[in-house]
Amino acid sequence: MTTYIGLIPAIPFLGFLILGLYGQKMHGKIAGYIGTGAVGISAFLTFMVAARYLNGLPEIKSYTVTLWQWISAGNLNVNISFSLDALSLIFIFVITFVGFLIHMYSIEFMAGDERFSKFFAYMNLFVGSMLVLVLANNMLVLYMGWEGVGLCSYLLIGFWYKEPENGYAARKAFIFTRVGDTAMILGIFLLFLNFGTLNIHQIMQQAPEKWMTGSAIATVTAALLLGGALGKSAQLPLQSWLPDAMAGPSPVSALIHAATMVTAGVYLIARTHILFALAPVVQTAVAVIGAATLLIAGFSALAQHDIKRILAYSTISQIGYMFLALGVGAWSAAVFHFMIHAFFKALLFLGAGAIILALDEEHDIFKMGGLRKKMPVIFITYLVASASLAALPLVTAGFYSKDQILWYSFSSQSGGLWLWIAGIFGAFLTALYSFRMVFITFYGEAKTEPSMKVGKLILIPLVVLAVLSVLGGLVELPQAWGNFRPFSNLLHNVLPATTIHKKEGLEVVFELISATIVLIGVYLAYLFYIKKPWLVKSYEHSRLNEFFYRGWDFDKVYDVLLVKPIVWLAEIDEKDFFNWFNTGVSKVALFGNRVLSLTQNGKLRWYLMSFAIGIALILTYMIYR
Amino acid sequence: MLTVPLKILLLFAGTLFLLGLAGLLVRRNIIFMLMSIEIMLNSAGLVFIAAGRHWGQPDGQVMFIFILAVAAVEVSIGLALILQVYHHYKTLDVDAISKLRDHN
Amino acid sequence: MNIFFYIAATVAITTTILAISRRNAIHALLNLILSLLSISVVLYLLDAQFIAALEVIIYAGAIMVLFIFVTMILNIGLENKQEKKWYNPRMWFVAAFFAGILFLDLILAVKNAQIQPVAAQVIHSKQVGISMFTTYLLAVEIAAVLLMAGIIGAFHLGSQEKKVMHRFLEKK
């Protein structure tokens, strides 16, 4: 059992090493098979581990494996060690399983690319780092995985490096997340100074004993960790890197910028939920940030033309939901939504990637249209995923996960009406933009002809994910529907249950409201984008929509507030003003030399004159002294 | 017996000295400069004599003799140099002979 | 007696001014000779007869003759244009300024000086000679060496038969 835990991240790393060292020499798709195989083995091991873990419940709630001692300096002792519990189990399941499907898809998607083997090397490195992140039982090891995925994100966004824009997008992503990471490492320092250990388990045990609820130190620490989570998960105010990150290949967007890495923030908060519970202010901030982000990103998604940017804003918005759930203490709901979101969002990205591939790099949905008949499989899977995203009642997994969040946002202890209103309005927006995307892309007249048919390796993952997007929700039914909640029961081994202080009977009412609103949203999308497009013509071209299109001008704000001053600072002092000191000294010396050698002009009478002046001065001084 | 106060004598010698100095500063012709130097040397000797007389010591006169010797040597060397300079540069302008200048 | 001194002093200063301000070298030199002669009168009045004689013989005689010789050798005795060009009246202001400052200093210094009125004594040349060859013997020897050096130097520099320039004066 414990051996397997170590192997799960090790095998993708091995794959990375092999591909990195020998990938250049591999012919055809061998590199792809190796990369996929490595993740596949990890996924297989995950299933084995999961089976054993479920078997061991409820006696053994977590397993730990220590590989080696990493750092030991003073009282800082850090081991490279992993621990598996329900929370990390769900995460590694999503990472390896969805990761495996995306790898498989990539074999065909990336075929023919000159850096085919590099791609799989990076992807494997990413999977390995992500597994380290979620398996870590130590804040520093977690941080290592955390930065590792950041590196892979950077490498893969900038994978097509020949376009400078891609490189800049990658850099932006890295720097934005790095800002959050720095806050996080300071939070880790604080944890170490207060607890003398970085072991997550020990910290979580000691924290309630040492820290008062709402104390300053708890608040600061939680806020710093939240900083890291915000950066990684693209939440307000560090969200603007994610839409640009779509410059990477579609499988990358699917794996890193939808399914796994961006949800690392969710994982971090869930993992350190005790700290957040000790800092109610920060927890409320999490909820508010989540609510604000989901609305802002929802409006922006509605304004986009690029299919991948729609999905990117949608991702930000959906992670906003997860943050909302975390903020109101609905831990398992957040993780549930993470899992379901991973399924349907990965599917959406893969579908979008397939469309883009077939249409020769066409990203604009207004230039697609009518693809329903030309790509039936993609259409159906895409439709399913969009429905799941929009949380179409009863038939989709998204309904179950999102409604749980909405319900808790109202009913939990720290929830409230306003959070719920934000959530439900977000749900309406989600329905609207997701079906806007579907209708514009697949209905109407065809504007671009597909140039190729996509193959099996692309379609199989789509279908599998589509099935999961429908059936995935059945692992957790709403409380009012009977007590079939295996998912949260599993998680309650790690995370506390959500306390509800409203009447449980209300849940059905709220579900009906949200179902109605989603259906209205879908209908409106149908009305606006198929039946009567002129209704929204004026809105589409309004200033407000342009503003949303630019992502609420966050980039402009950062540009003016940070980028411009820094660049200005850099430019005014490029030559390093301390050099003035050096050149100053030598210039003064040279000037002195020149002035003094002027006096030595070879004119005898000039010398005599200076004698006379000198004598006059000295005598005058002596006499008048 | 001369009863002019020593102060007057000193002023007289000083005046001569300053005249020599002024001549040195004003003239560009080397011969005139050499002459001015002679005037200055002479006035210095005058002070020695006056002082020696005032104190009743022979040293002032001894010094005058030394000054005389120095002046003689200086003039002979100086004039020889002037001859050479004139042969070389065909001028007696002291400003034209500025080889002592620092070349930078 | 004092009147002679004032006359001699006036003559000396006047002729010195003329000596340094004449453009004609011969005129200037003749004025200088006059000046030296009147100074020798002053010396005589100061009871330094031997020194006065030396002044006449060596200064006004030998040294000035040397000057006149050189002036004549170089043929710059007559007033020439060069001298006019070089003769910059502006320099007079500068020189007069500094000389004036120094003169003021001198007057102040002399005025403030407190000289004890000692009865002037006559110093005979005998005393001078004794002093020279006892106290100042070494200095006399050095002066002799200096004169020797002057003679050799003048000989060396003044010898024009050789076409060789002195190395300090050679053109680079």
Add this chain to the structure above:
Amino acid sequence: MILIDLIIVLLIGAILAWITGKWNSVLPRIISLAALVVDLFLIIPEVVGAATNQTKWLVDIDLSWIPAFGINLHLALDGLSLMMLLLTFFMGIVSVIISWKEINKRVGFFHFNLLMTLTGVVGVFLSLDLFLFYFFWELMLVPLYFMIGIWGHKNSTAVAYKFFLYTQAGGLLMLISILALYFIHGQTTGVYTFDYLQLIGTKMPASVAFLLMLGFLAAFLVKLPMIPLHTWLTEVYSEAPTAVLLSALLLKTGAYGLFRFVVPLFPFAARSFAPVGMVLGVIAILYGAKLAFAQTDLKRLIAYISVSHVGFILLGIFAFNEIAYQGVVMQMLTQGISTGALLIMAEQLSERLHTRDINQMGGLWEKVPIMGTIGLIFTMASLGLPGFGNFIAELLVLLGVFKTNVTAAVLASLGLVAAAIYSLRILQKVFYGRKSKNWEIHDLSIREKLVAGSMIIIIVGMGLFPKPVLNIAKPVVLKSLNTQNDSAFLKSQESKTKVMAENTCFLKPLNR
């Protein structure tokens, strides 16, 4: 005797290289490589000892040299100097290998200088006699001056002057301090000696100690180099030949000096200097980063990166706790390697492209993928990505500083963000983007790959398995911290006024 052997091998190698260089250009290279390899093998057995021996010096040689002045040939090896020596020999071998084909002018003399510099460096790391230390300290300079001046790029003579003047000025100030320490110790105890171990704990008034410490600091901070004394470094990096990664080694001598001499000899003065030191460290980190971001000359950029990294060393030294000190040791090693590797890359690029301007580069990944990968790895290392040694170093330093001074740690950690900004700029400008020109360049040769590969292995190894390094450093770190505790004890024992009274008598000549 092994310590003397180390120095003698290098000296003999230097002389042989010069002599053989007169008639053959390959022999000097082989000779200097051999000398360094021999030294490396001589020192390796000590590593085993270092892992077990935790208290005393590993090797300690104390021979009489000039007894009249209390000067001894006192060489000693402990964990810190052992690691520094390993780094020295490794970097020495690397610089011989990378200059194998690149240096063709006066090969013999080049290798003579190279080995002489290394002799100085080795001596500095080993000597425990302040006079001997100063001797080796100055010995490093002269050959390096020639190396920069003769084999550098077009502006190198001026740069060599600048380098020499800066370091020499600092060195002379240190000499004054050494002599003052010598006399103060001699007058208080009657024993005139330059021996480090005896000079530790010399009693003197705080103000005098502070002044003497400033003298030492002047030498070490110039070498480090600390802002505002860093400008020589940028020019040396940009104008000197590749083998100047020797100068990257020289930076370590500065850090080593702070660690070995300033902190133990002047524990209280160092503590009272700590706030200033920390401020300087923070300034170095941020200002270096800012300038690195602004540069267009690749090598100058790397120089500023190194200035920024050195800030961490400074910061850590003035934190005075074990974690920070471990971080400092780690930073000395990793920074030497990562900056060295970046410099090598920059030199290889500028040699191939004949420009160092990053605005003229771009899209090079396509042409030189291996070089790009290596550049990527080392930029990532230098921005402190976990998994590389630099991360451990920066983490430990920041954590240690965080314990003593939260503000400084927070400001310094901004350096991590800044590091991301400037490092990624290198990648973006050099390797990413469109090709600015159709470069006709070849990728790394086997020789270059070997060098880069070994450096990667070391830096990743130190990132994943830093424990051996930390273990070896531990006794040294504890020792230098203990010295402070001992003298704290001493201080509490003796009343301060008494010491003052005792000492004022011999201070009079100094005050004059």
